[in-house]
Amino acid sequence: MKFISKYRKHRFARPLLLLFSLCALGFTFSVATAAPSSNSMAADARSTLIQEGQQIFLKGCSSCHGLNAEGAGVGPSLIGVGAASVDFQVATGRMPMQDMSQQAMRKAPVYDEQEVAALAAYVASLAPGPRAYTNEEIKWERDGNTAEGGELFRNNCAMCHNFAGQGGALTQGKYAPTVMGVEPRHIYEAMITGPQAMPVFSDKTITPAEKLSIIKWIKSAESEPSLGGAPLGRVGPVTEGLLVWTLGLGLLIGIAVWLTAKSR
């Protein structure tokens, strides 16, 4: 106690106290919002992949999706959604959902690849649905056509995901996320499963070959450096206008002030 009253007025007291409070707050927050730990099975779960998946499901998914994945108010039925949906939703971290907002957002996945495969096998066993893919079997580099993919992207995807795949707003707080930095298999699975607000793009309307082209264009746009300078978010005139009013006019008016100021 004497220590505290002795150094109460020290000039580092306030900054240190602030730092301590911020750290405490941050720590408390991260603990409170921590996703459930991926504490997987005990060693005796040597049963098939499906049973493994069912165990994980009961622990981490059934509270929202029902004990038999039939749906339970908050979470819809997963019967028939197929392994593709599970692979997309869980391997991108969207599921389990952290907060009950309008939209599941991409975040660090909770389950590892083995667990995702198990979950996918379990859900696929409930009813037939689209199968999951691996990145290796999606031969976008070999079989895709970048230019054709661009045309297809602008025709089918840009209206939600923006011309450069940066994402866009939907109604009531939903949004189409950015497609940059997404694994090819997840792009493919999203197109065939139509997660949340996204519609389904059937293989007959956009053929598998066309889907590969779309992926190739996305990857090309992702790796394409910004030719003219800082890309400003690739969202168009809004950020360009902001730059003019802040940096542009700011610099010019600042220089005008200097220009008319009296010299010493």
Added chain:
Amino acid sequence: MSKELEPLSDPGLPEHIHRKADIDPIAAKRAERQVAILFSLSAVGTLLFIYSFFFVNEDLFIFIPIMGSTNAQQLGIGIGMAASLLFIGFGAVHWAKTLMPDQEVIAERHELKSEQSDRDAFVQTAKAGAESAGLGRRPLIKRSLAAAAGLAGLPAVLLLRDLGPLPGNSLNETSWKSGTRLVTDPGDRPIRPSDLEVGAVAQVMPELAPGKKRTLEDIAKDAVLLIRLRPSEFQLDAERFSWTYEGIIAFSKICSHMGCAVALYEQSTKHLLCPCHQSTFDVTRAAKVIFGPAARPLPQLAITVDADGFLIAKQPFTEAVGPSFWERKS
């Protein structure tokens, strides 16, 4: 007026404070050197421009913090040009600020109004001129001149007639006729109902006659969005329901507000969103407008299948597609 309130008196321009360069020749020399350095930096900028233009590989990309990976040649010529211009400016301004006279000068303002004698003389001249023209005494000249001048403007307007054709009935017509097949866009493949899962969308166009090319003008009116729901999800009257086929419903993709492409389908809510002005349409209620500035629902295309099982239009659109216009029948 502030006539009753006596204002404070004007103390006049403040004392002139001399700059260092005015009094101290060393400071003046220093300022001169600074100006020279600034002008030299401009020359450096020009050199950077020339070097980048001719000697930097145009496929070279370098990483700059904040900017990311950027084209080196573009950056080089840009910064070079910017520097070559900026430093001339900085040099000139610094020269003016430090070395050129900065004593404030007072100049008189003269009233803008002319001298009364000038004004009178002007009025006299103008009057004399007008009288000698004789317009006042010769109304026949005045009137015939007015008529001729007015008419002479007409050819200028009439020459514009061939800027474009008259609209005629074209705004009410599209390429969709009874029996036209729906084909994918791009790809031009006809579509079977089984090609679409529930929750799927497809961009479609009317099938082209063999040998014909699709123009942008066609696309601007013919673009259609195909959506598949479960039939039970529709809240349509009997007639509109008969325009759907096994849960598949077709709408004009051209927004009824200002013509942007409405293809943003939210599968979860069954809403269509136009990204231009955020008009929102409810697919289950025949694209009824539920939010935003659009005043009319999207026109629905009646569809069915033909003998081969491909989706076709039952009939043309029953109303004009796209934005409204004066003659539009609602």
Added chain:
Amino acid sequence: MTARERIAGNVANYVDERTGAAAWLKKNLNKVFPDHWSFMLGEIALYSFIILLLSGTFLTFWFDPSMRHVVYEGSYQPLKDVEMSAAYASTLHISFDVRGGLLMRQIHHWAALIFAASIVVHLLRVFFTGAFRKPREFNWILGVALLTLAIVEGFLGYSLPDDLLSGTGIRIAHAIIQSIPVVGTYLSFFAFGGAFPGEVFIPRIYIVHVLLLPGIFLALITVHLMLVWYQKHTQYPGPGRTEKNVVGYPLMPVYMAKAGGFFFIVFGITAFLGAVASINPLWLYGPYTPGQISAGSQPDWYMGWLDGLVRMSPPLETYLFGKTISWNILIPGLIIPGIIFTGMALYPFIESWITGDKREHHLLDRPRNVPNRTALGAMSLTFMVIAMINGGNDIIATHFDLTINQIMWFSRIGIIVLPPLAFVITKRICLSLQRKDRELVLHGRETGRLVMLPHGEFIEVHEELSPAKKFALTQHEQPAAIELVKEDAQGVLNPKGIRAKIQARLSSANAENIAKPTAAEVKELESGHH
């Protein structure tokens, strides 16, 4: 006489013998210009215009203003073999295959954005300082015309490459034209040479953009500058500055150096932006086709307010007697902008009617001393800012975790409620600043030093303002309101009737000010205070 002087003399003689220029030059080389940074905002616009002319001419050497269909064969692989218009293909060529082409395209586009922005800040400065009053009303109207033309010119300019984003903008413009009652469909078919999009729109707006409008700009800017030159620039009030003089620096050499230097600086900053910041990467947008659209489609910033107004419009459309009128397009797209710009253009006359002030003014107002005008300006700005925010509502929603529906409703209600609120708050702030000025003049500046008097009282020492400062704070006029004369001495009613009543009412609201201290009051305090 040195050799240089002799040569210069010969040249001057040569020119003067043919033009008589010496007389004019002798008077004008010493012309005095007042020096303040806020007087340079119009210069930014002027220099941006020159930059636009230079960079634009460069671009015309490669740009093909044709909507003819071509297949892309240039070096940008993601568009290989894609069908597009020649305009789009030639812009891609400039961007990828012409050295310096992308830089000049970017400089041109950044210069256009700076042009419009600097016109706006220049307009705001002129408005808030009252520089539009007699004899400069005509120059104000020219300025409003220049602003309107700048907006149109910019729109046409970025629409020339025929990409997906700007093509969508043309689609919207087409819908506005088409919605005009009676003649809309005819006008749109004439403008586009048939149905949308047609094959002639780009070549036609090209000529408007590179010939017609620049020509009109040159003419209007010349008259605008000539008026400033001839009427002499206004100046801020202060010691030594009166309505009958101009205090500043002579044209030669100071102004030539500073203004000339500033041109290079504006050009340099614009080039810098063109070098480091990507603008309008139209190879990512793709060529325009009416069947495609991108999320987050906006016009350039100076049209954002128009887009915002259109977005927030209620879905009003009437179908009467077999004719459709789209109020949801006409009101935000034509009627409200028409009212705004007409009101802006006529404002000098409106204000002089309200104040009854028909005199010449060459001394500027400090905004706080004209609370009503300042509040009106704040109100208009608030209106425009809300409209502009709504224009970007989808980008704002995704970046700030809001919904487009929330922002839309905020804008719909806010645009009616917030501007009057801004008016009231601004006026009150102006009046309280006037009060503070009065305090400063009468009681001096608070120094923060506390002194204890012998009898125990604590006072804060106030430092008296210098006579120059006192003068500067009280130099402005506080005209009285126009008295409402209901009837004259013979009992004849005022023929202006209701107009006179409105004028008197507005005038008295306008004349609400905190009375500035008089010389008598100051003297009284000076003798009483220590």
